[in-house]
Amino acid sequence: MTTIPSWARAERLARARKEQGERGVDALLLGPSADLAYLTGYHPPHLERLTLLVVPAAGDARLVVPALEAPLARDQLGELEIEVAAWPETADPVRLVVDALAAAGATGGRLGAGDQLWSTFLLRLQAALPAAGFVPASTVTRQLRMRKDPEELEALARVAAAIDGVVEGLDGLRWAGRSEQELARDIEEAIRDTHDKFCFAIVASGPNAASPHHGATGRVIQPGDPVVVDIGGRLGGYCSDTTRTLVVGEPPPGFGELYALLHAAQLAGCAAVRPGVPASAVDAACRDPITAAGHGELFLHRTGHGIGLEEHEDPYIVAGNDEPLEPGMAFSVEPGIYPRGHYGARIEDIVVCTDDGGRRLNKTSRDLRIVS
Ligand code: ZN
Ligand code: ZN
Numbered sequence: 001m002t003t004i005p006s007w008a009r010a011e012r013l014a015r016a017r018k019e020q021g022e023r024g025v026d027a028l029l030l031g032p033s034a035d036l037a038y039l040t041g042y043h044p045p046h047l048e049r050l051t052l053l054v055v056p057a058a059g060d061a062r063l064v065v066p067a068l069e070a071p072l073a074r075d076q077l078g079e080l081e082i083e084v085a086a087w088p089e090t091a092d093p094v095r096l097v098v099d100a101l102a103a104a105g106a107t108g109g110r111l112g113a114g115d116q117l118w119s120t121f122l123l124r125l126q127a128a129l130p131a132a133g134f135v136p137a138s139t140v141t142r143q144l145r146m147r148k149d150p151e152e153l154e155a156l157a158r159v160a161a162a163i164d165g166v167v168e169g170l171d172g173l174r175w176a177g178r179s180e181q182e183l184a185r186d187i188e189e190a191i192r193d194t195h196d197k198f199c200f201a202i203v204a205s206g207p208n209a210a211s212p213h214h215g216a217t218g219r220v221i222q223p224g225d226p227v228v229v230d231i232g233g234r235l236g237g238y239c240s241d242t243t244r245t246l247v248v249g250e251p252p253p254g255f256g257e258l259y260a261l262l263h264a265a266q267l268a269g270c271a272a273v274r275p276g277v278p279a280s281a282v283d284a285a286c287r288d289p290i291t292a293a294g295h296g297e298l299f300l301h302r303t304g305h306g307i308g309l310e311e312h313e314d315p316y317i318v319a320g321n322d323e324p325l326e327p328g329m330a331f332s333v334e335p336g337i338y339p340r341g342h343y344g345a346r347i348e349d350i351v352v353c354t355d356d357g358g359r360r361l362n363k364t365s366r367d368l369r370i371v372s
Protein backbone atom coordinates (compact mmCIF):
# COMPACT_ATOMS: atom_id res chain seq x y z
CA MET A 1 0.00 0.00 0.00
CA THR A 2 2.40 2.69 1.15
CA THR A 3 5.42 3.67 -0.89
CA ILE A 4 6.79 5.97 1.84
CA PRO A 5 10.56 5.37 2.17
CA SER A 6 12.06 4.20 5.50
CA TRP A 7 13.73 7.53 6.23
CA ALA A 8 10.40 9.37 5.93
CA ARG A 9 8.74 6.86 8.26
CA ALA A 10 11.63 7.24 10.72
CA GLU A 11 11.02 10.98 10.62
CA ARG A 12 7.33 10.46 11.36
CA LEU A 13 8.17 8.25 14.34
CA ALA A 14 10.54 10.92 15.63
CA ARG A 15 7.83 13.58 15.25
CA ALA A 16 5.34 11.32 17.06
CA ARG A 17 7.77 10.99 19.95
CA LYS A 18 8.29 14.74 20.11
CA GLU A 19 4.52 15.24 20.13
CA GLN A 20 4.21 12.57 22.87
CA GLY A 21 6.73 14.52 24.95
CA GLU A 22 4.77 17.74 24.52
CA ARG A 23 1.41 16.15 25.29
CA GLY A 24 2.56 13.94 28.15
CA VAL A 25 1.85 10.62 26.44
CA ASP A 26 4.46 8.16 27.73
CA ALA A 27 3.81 5.50 25.10
CA LEU A 28 1.59 4.84 22.11
CA LEU A 29 -0.11 1.45 21.77
CA LEU A 30 -1.18 1.02 18.15
CA GLY A 31 -3.01 -1.96 16.69
CA PRO A 32 -3.75 -2.46 12.97
CA SER A 33 -4.86 1.02 11.84
CA ALA A 34 -4.12 4.01 9.65
CA ASP A 35 -1.99 5.34 12.52
CA LEU A 36 0.20 2.23 12.37
CA ALA A 37 0.46 2.37 8.57
CA TYR A 38 1.28 6.08 8.70
CA LEU A 39 4.11 5.67 11.21
CA THR A 40 5.62 2.39 10.05
CA GLY A 41 4.32 1.39 6.61
CA TYR A 42 3.02 -1.82 8.18
CA HIS A 43 -0.66 -2.51 7.56
CA PRO A 44 -1.62 -5.87 9.05
CA PRO A 45 -5.17 -7.22 8.97
CA HIS A 46 -7.43 -6.98 12.01
CA LEU A 47 -7.03 -10.37 13.69
CA GLU A 48 -8.19 -11.91 16.94
CA ARG A 49 -4.46 -12.37 17.62
CA LEU A 50 -2.87 -9.26 19.10
CA THR A 51 -0.64 -7.09 16.93
CA LEU A 52 0.51 -3.99 18.81
CA LEU A 53 3.19 -1.40 18.26
CA VAL A 54 4.57 0.08 21.48
CA VAL A 55 6.20 3.50 20.96
CA PRO A 56 7.62 4.94 24.17
CA ALA A 57 8.26 8.70 24.17
CA ALA A 58 11.80 7.77 25.18
CA GLY A 59 13.05 4.23 24.55
CA ASP A 60 12.94 1.57 21.88
CA ALA A 61 9.83 0.94 19.82
CA ARG A 62 8.68 -2.67 19.79
CA LEU A 63 6.16 -4.45 17.58
CA VAL A 64 4.39 -7.30 19.33
CA VAL A 65 3.17 -9.56 16.55
CA PRO A 66 1.86 -13.12 16.14
CA ALA A 67 4.80 -15.34 15.09
CA LEU A 68 3.10 -16.35 11.85
CA GLU A 69 2.86 -12.66 10.83
CA ALA A 70 6.44 -11.78 11.81
CA PRO A 71 8.18 -12.36 8.44
CA LEU A 72 5.69 -10.10 6.63
CA ALA A 73 5.98 -7.50 9.39
CA ARG A 74 9.80 -7.45 9.13
CA ASP A 75 9.51 -7.12 5.40
CA GLN A 76 7.10 -4.18 5.53
CA LEU A 77 9.01 -2.41 8.31
CA GLY A 78 12.14 -2.53 6.16
CA GLU A 79 15.03 -0.56 7.64
CA LEU A 80 12.88 1.06 10.29
CA GLU A 81 14.39 0.61 13.75
CA ILE A 82 11.62 -1.31 15.41
CA GLU A 83 12.26 -4.48 17.36
CA VAL A 84 9.89 -7.28 16.36
CA ALA A 85 8.69 -9.33 19.34
CA ALA A 86 7.02 -12.38 17.80
CA TRP A 87 4.74 -14.40 20.06
CA PRO A 88 4.07 -18.12 19.49
CA GLU A 89 0.48 -19.42 19.55
CA THR A 90 0.62 -20.52 23.20
CA ALA A 91 2.20 -17.34 24.61
CA ASP A 92 0.48 -14.33 26.21
CA PRO A 93 1.09 -11.30 23.98
CA VAL A 94 -0.12 -8.86 26.64
CA ARG A 95 2.88 -9.98 28.71
CA LEU A 96 5.18 -8.84 25.85
CA VAL A 97 3.47 -5.45 25.76
CA VAL A 98 3.92 -5.04 29.52
CA ASP A 99 7.61 -6.03 29.14
CA ALA A 100 8.12 -3.43 26.39
CA LEU A 101 6.53 -0.74 28.57
CA ALA A 102 8.57 -1.86 31.60
CA ALA A 103 11.79 -1.54 29.59
CA ALA A 104 10.83 2.11 28.95
CA GLY A 105 9.67 2.69 32.54
CA ALA A 106 6.15 3.42 31.31
CA THR A 107 3.94 0.75 32.93
CA GLY A 108 2.42 3.38 35.22
CA GLY A 109 2.36 6.13 32.63
CA ARG A 110 -0.16 7.85 30.42
CA LEU A 111 -0.68 5.56 27.45
CA GLY A 112 -2.16 6.49 24.07
CA ALA A 113 -4.31 3.57 22.94
CA GLY A 114 -5.14 3.42 19.23
CA ASP A 115 -8.59 4.90 18.59
CA GLN A 116 -9.64 1.77 16.72
CA LEU A 117 -7.94 -0.75 19.00
CA TRP A 118 -10.52 -3.45 19.70
CA SER A 119 -11.95 -3.36 23.22
CA THR A 120 -11.05 -7.06 23.63
CA PHE A 121 -7.38 -5.98 23.57
CA LEU A 122 -7.77 -2.70 25.42
CA LEU A 123 -9.63 -4.37 28.30
CA ARG A 124 -6.85 -6.97 28.71
CA LEU A 125 -4.20 -4.22 28.59
CA GLN A 126 -6.05 -2.17 31.19
CA ALA A 127 -6.31 -5.21 33.47
CA ALA A 128 -2.57 -5.92 33.08
CA LEU A 129 -1.56 -2.28 33.63
CA PRO A 130 -3.54 -1.15 36.70
CA ALA A 131 -1.27 1.86 37.35
CA ALA A 132 -1.50 3.24 33.82
CA GLY A 133 -3.87 5.90 32.50
CA PHE A 134 -5.27 5.68 28.98
CA VAL A 135 -5.95 8.41 26.43
CA PRO A 136 -6.78 8.13 22.71
CA ALA A 137 -3.65 7.81 20.55
CA SER A 138 -5.14 10.43 18.23
CA THR A 139 -4.19 13.00 20.88
CA VAL A 140 -0.76 12.56 19.30
CA THR A 141 -1.31 11.12 15.83
CA ARG A 142 -3.95 13.62 14.65
CA GLN A 143 -1.35 16.36 15.05
CA LEU A 144 0.82 14.59 12.48
CA ARG A 145 -1.71 13.11 10.08
CA MET A 146 -3.81 16.27 9.82
CA ARG A 147 -0.93 18.13 8.15
CA LYS A 148 -0.07 16.28 4.96
CA ASP A 149 3.49 16.28 3.66
CA PRO A 150 4.18 16.86 -0.05
CA GLU A 151 4.22 13.12 -0.83
CA GLU A 152 0.83 12.66 0.78
CA LEU A 153 -0.60 15.64 -1.11
CA GLU A 154 0.71 14.11 -4.30
CA ALA A 155 -0.99 10.82 -3.45
CA LEU A 156 -4.24 12.66 -2.72
CA ALA A 157 -4.00 14.53 -6.04
CA ARG A 158 -3.42 11.22 -7.86
CA VAL A 159 -6.42 9.52 -6.32
CA ALA A 160 -8.55 12.64 -6.91
CA ALA A 161 -7.60 12.56 -10.60
CA ALA A 162 -8.56 8.87 -10.69
CA ILE A 163 -12.05 9.53 -9.28
CA ASP A 164 -12.43 12.54 -11.59
CA GLY A 165 -11.94 10.14 -14.48
CA VAL A 166 -14.84 8.07 -13.15
CA VAL A 167 -17.00 11.22 -12.87
CA GLU A 168 -16.22 12.12 -16.48
CA GLY A 169 -17.57 8.73 -17.49
CA LEU A 170 -20.97 9.28 -15.80
CA ASP A 171 -22.37 11.17 -18.81
CA GLY A 172 -21.78 8.13 -21.00
CA LEU A 173 -23.90 5.81 -18.84
CA ARG A 174 -27.60 5.18 -19.42
CA TRP A 175 -29.63 6.37 -16.41
CA ALA A 176 -33.34 6.44 -17.23
CA GLY A 177 -35.03 3.07 -16.72
CA ARG A 178 -32.16 1.49 -14.80
CA SER A 179 -31.97 0.90 -11.05
CA GLU A 180 -29.68 2.73 -8.65
CA GLN A 181 -27.98 -0.60 -7.99
CA GLU A 182 -27.24 -1.17 -11.68
CA LEU A 183 -25.66 2.27 -11.94
CA ALA A 184 -23.72 1.70 -8.71
CA ARG A 185 -22.31 -1.53 -10.18
CA ASP A 186 -21.17 0.28 -13.34
CA ILE A 187 -19.52 2.95 -11.21
CA GLU A 188 -17.91 0.35 -8.93
CA GLU A 189 -16.33 -1.28 -11.95
CA ALA A 190 -14.95 2.06 -13.15
CA ILE A 191 -13.51 2.71 -9.69
CA ARG A 192 -11.90 -0.75 -9.60
CA ASP A 193 -10.33 -0.04 -12.99
CA THR A 194 -8.67 3.18 -11.81
CA HIS A 195 -8.03 2.61 -8.09
CA ASP A 196 -6.39 -0.14 -5.98
CA LYS A 197 -9.60 -0.56 -4.05
CA PHE A 198 -13.28 0.30 -4.42
CA CYS A 199 -14.70 1.96 -1.30
CA PHE A 200 -18.25 3.21 -1.94
CA ALA A 201 -20.75 4.36 -4.54
CA ILE A 202 -23.82 6.25 -3.35
CA VAL A 203 -26.41 6.55 -6.14
CA ALA A 204 -29.44 8.35 -4.71
CA SER A 205 -32.20 9.21 -7.15
CA GLY A 206 -35.39 11.26 -6.90
CA PRO A 207 -36.73 11.36 -3.30
CA ASN A 208 -33.92 9.00 -2.20
CA ALA A 209 -31.45 11.84 -2.81
CA ALA A 210 -32.89 13.64 0.22
CA SER A 211 -31.02 11.12 2.43
CA PRO A 212 -27.30 12.06 2.48
CA HIS A 213 -25.98 8.51 3.09
CA HIS A 214 -28.59 6.65 1.05
CA GLY A 215 -27.25 3.35 -0.31
CA ALA A 216 -28.10 2.29 -3.87
CA THR A 217 -31.46 0.47 -3.98
CA GLY A 218 -33.59 -1.24 -6.61
CA ARG A 219 -35.40 2.04 -7.32
CA VAL A 220 -35.64 2.57 -11.09
CA ILE A 221 -34.41 5.99 -12.15
CA GLN A 222 -37.07 8.10 -13.90
CA PRO A 223 -36.84 10.93 -16.42
CA GLY A 224 -36.71 14.20 -14.46
CA ASP A 225 -34.96 12.63 -11.44
CA PRO A 226 -32.08 14.47 -9.85
CA VAL A 227 -29.41 11.89 -8.85
CA VAL A 228 -26.72 12.43 -6.21
CA VAL A 229 -23.60 10.38 -6.98
CA ASP A 230 -21.03 10.26 -4.15
CA ILE A 231 -18.11 7.94 -4.85
CA GLY A 232 -14.66 6.99 -3.63
CA GLY A 233 -11.84 4.49 -3.70
CA ARG A 234 -8.25 4.11 -2.59
CA LEU A 235 -5.03 4.43 -4.55
CA GLY A 236 -1.56 4.13 -3.03
CA GLY A 237 -3.24 4.00 0.38
CA TYR A 238 -5.00 7.37 0.03
CA CYS A 239 -8.74 7.94 -0.38
CA SER A 240 -10.85 9.75 -2.94
CA ASP A 241 -14.31 11.15 -2.23
CA THR A 242 -16.29 13.36 -4.59
CA THR A 243 -19.96 14.10 -5.21
CA ARG A 244 -21.72 15.38 -8.29
CA THR A 245 -25.44 15.87 -8.84
CA LEU A 246 -27.00 14.88 -12.16
CA VAL A 247 -30.45 15.23 -13.57
CA VAL A 248 -32.07 12.87 -16.05
CA GLY A 249 -33.34 15.18 -18.77
CA GLU A 250 -35.47 18.12 -17.67
CA PRO A 251 -35.06 19.04 -13.94
CA PRO A 252 -38.22 19.20 -11.76
CA PRO A 253 -39.69 22.65 -10.92
CA GLY A 254 -37.56 24.63 -8.46
CA PHE A 255 -34.59 22.32 -8.69
CA GLY A 256 -32.49 24.57 -10.95
CA GLU A 257 -32.74 27.48 -8.49
CA LEU A 258 -31.89 25.25 -5.53
CA TYR A 259 -28.89 23.84 -7.37
CA ALA A 260 -27.62 27.33 -8.30
CA LEU A 261 -27.80 28.27 -4.60
CA LEU A 262 -25.87 25.13 -3.64
CA HIS A 263 -23.28 25.73 -6.35
CA ALA A 264 -22.64 29.28 -5.08
CA ALA A 265 -22.45 28.05 -1.48
CA GLN A 266 -19.89 25.38 -2.34
CA LEU A 267 -17.77 27.96 -4.20
CA ALA A 268 -17.97 30.29 -1.20
CA GLY A 269 -16.79 27.45 1.06
CA CYS A 270 -13.79 26.69 -1.16
CA ALA A 271 -12.96 30.40 -1.42
CA ALA A 272 -12.95 30.76 2.38
CA VAL A 273 -10.06 28.29 2.75
CA ARG A 274 -6.75 29.85 3.75
CA PRO A 275 -4.21 29.47 6.55
CA GLY A 276 -5.30 30.87 9.90
CA VAL A 277 -9.02 30.72 9.13
CA PRO A 278 -10.91 28.52 11.62
CA ALA A 279 -12.40 25.32 10.18
CA SER A 280 -15.79 26.56 11.40
CA ALA A 281 -15.53 29.61 9.10
CA VAL A 282 -15.49 27.34 6.03
CA ASP A 283 -18.65 25.68 7.32
CA ALA A 284 -20.23 29.12 7.86
CA ALA A 285 -19.22 30.30 4.37
CA CYS A 286 -21.14 27.34 2.88
CA ARG A 287 -24.07 27.53 5.25
CA ASP A 288 -24.77 31.27 5.39
CA PRO A 289 -26.05 31.70 1.80
CA ILE A 290 -28.24 28.58 2.16
CA THR A 291 -29.64 29.87 5.46
CA ALA A 292 -30.17 33.36 4.02
CA ALA A 293 -32.25 31.80 1.22
CA GLY A 294 -34.47 30.15 3.85
CA HIS A 295 -33.15 26.57 3.40
CA GLY A 296 -30.82 26.40 6.41
CA GLU A 297 -32.73 23.49 7.96
CA LEU A 298 -32.33 21.45 4.75
CA PHE A 299 -28.51 21.47 4.98
CA LEU A 300 -28.48 18.51 7.35
CA HIS A 301 -24.80 17.83 7.93
CA ARG A 302 -21.43 19.43 8.56
CA THR A 303 -19.62 20.92 5.57
CA GLY A 304 -16.74 18.47 5.45
CA HIS A 305 -14.18 16.09 6.86
CA GLY A 306 -10.45 15.63 6.59
CA ILE A 307 -9.24 12.91 4.25
CA GLY A 308 -6.04 10.94 3.82
CA LEU A 309 -5.32 7.33 4.72
CA GLU A 310 -8.90 7.31 6.02
CA GLU A 311 -12.03 8.62 4.32
CA HIS A 312 -13.03 10.60 7.38
CA GLU A 313 -10.34 12.03 9.64
CA ASP A 314 -9.30 15.35 11.16
CA PRO A 315 -9.87 18.22 10.57
CA TYR A 316 -13.67 18.30 10.60
CA ILE A 317 -15.22 21.31 8.89
CA VAL A 318 -18.02 21.94 11.33
CA ALA A 319 -19.45 24.69 13.55
CA GLY A 320 -17.62 24.64 16.86
CA ASN A 321 -14.29 23.48 15.44
CA ASP A 322 -12.34 26.71 15.68
CA GLU A 323 -9.00 25.04 15.00
CA PRO A 324 -7.17 27.26 12.48
CA LEU A 325 -6.50 25.77 9.05
CA GLU A 326 -2.88 25.23 8.13
CA PRO A 327 -1.07 24.57 4.87
CA GLY A 328 -1.15 20.83 4.15
CA MET A 329 -4.59 20.19 5.60
CA ALA A 330 -6.84 18.32 3.16
CA PHE A 331 -10.60 18.03 3.57
CA SER A 332 -13.91 17.88 1.75
CA VAL A 333 -16.17 20.86 1.12
CA GLU A 334 -19.55 19.21 0.55
CA PRO A 335 -22.66 21.26 1.27
CA GLY A 336 -26.00 19.66 0.44
CA ILE A 337 -29.67 20.63 0.34
CA TYR A 338 -32.24 17.91 1.07
CA PRO A 339 -35.97 18.71 0.78
CA ARG A 340 -37.53 15.52 2.22
CA GLY A 341 -39.92 13.68 -0.07
CA HIS A 342 -38.77 15.56 -3.16
CA TYR A 343 -35.09 15.34 -4.07
CA GLY A 344 -31.63 16.33 -2.89
CA ALA A 345 -28.38 17.81 -4.15
CA ARG A 346 -24.78 17.83 -3.00
CA ILE A 347 -21.46 18.99 -4.44
CA GLU A 348 -18.22 17.68 -2.95
CA ASP A 349 -14.60 18.44 -3.70
CA ILE A 350 -11.43 17.68 -1.79
CA VAL A 351 -9.62 20.94 -1.05
CA VAL A 352 -6.08 21.42 0.22
CA CYS A 353 -5.16 24.46 2.29
CA THR A 354 -2.02 26.07 0.81
CA ASP A 355 -0.15 29.29 1.62
CA ASP A 356 -2.15 31.00 -1.14
CA GLY A 357 -5.58 29.66 -0.17
CA GLY A 358 -7.60 26.59 -1.07
CA ARG A 359 -6.53 24.31 -3.92
CA ARG A 360 -9.25 22.04 -5.25
CA LEU A 361 -8.01 18.51 -6.07
CA ASN A 362 -11.22 17.48 -7.88
CA LYS A 363 -11.38 19.33 -11.14
CA THR A 364 -14.54 18.14 -12.88
CA SER A 365 -17.24 20.70 -13.66
CA ARG A 366 -19.66 21.50 -10.86
CA ASP A 367 -22.41 22.52 -13.27
CA LEU A 368 -25.56 20.44 -13.09
CA ARG A 369 -24.98 17.43 -15.34
CA ILE A 370 -27.78 16.51 -17.70
CA VAL A 371 -27.82 12.80 -18.52
CA SER A 372 -30.28 10.56 -20.31
ZN1 ZN B 1 -20.42 11.24 4.46
ZN1 ZN C 1 -18.53 11.85 -0.36
Ligand code: ZN
Binds near residue numbers: 241305332334348
Ligand atom coordinates in the same frame (compact mmCIF):
# COMPACT_ATOMS: atom_id res chain seq x y z
ZN1 ZN D 1 -17.05 13.25 1.97
